[in-house]
Amino acid sequence: MKCNDRTWGVEQLLALLIYISGTALLYYLIFSNPLLLRAIFNGRGYAGALYVLIVILLASTLYGNAVSILMKHTLEKAIDKRVIRRG
Numbered sequence: 001m002k003c004n005d006r007t008w009g010v011e012q013l014l015a016l017l018i019y020i021s022g023t024a025l026l027y028y029l030i031f032s033n034p035l036l037l038r039a040i041f042n043g044r045g046y047a048g049a050l051y052v053l054i055v056i057l058l059a060s061t062l063y064g065n066a067v068s069i070l071m072k073h074t075l076e077k078a079i080d081k082r083v084i085r086r087g
Helices: 006-032 034-041 047-086
Strands: none
């Protein structure tokens, strides 16, 4: 879809807000409860390592999707400006 389409912008903006708020919530939970997380992550066996892996993958997915939407929007605007200039 083209960047000028209004529904595309609303859908992307909603997705961006969801990913950014999810990232902010996850980081808030991580940094507001360090003692609880330390106890969970230092669990016996594979459970602690599995929890760390899940948190890392969740944080990177949420943040990566938010940055991807921002970069896509920024690059499409730059490309549209170049096309208009060339005529």
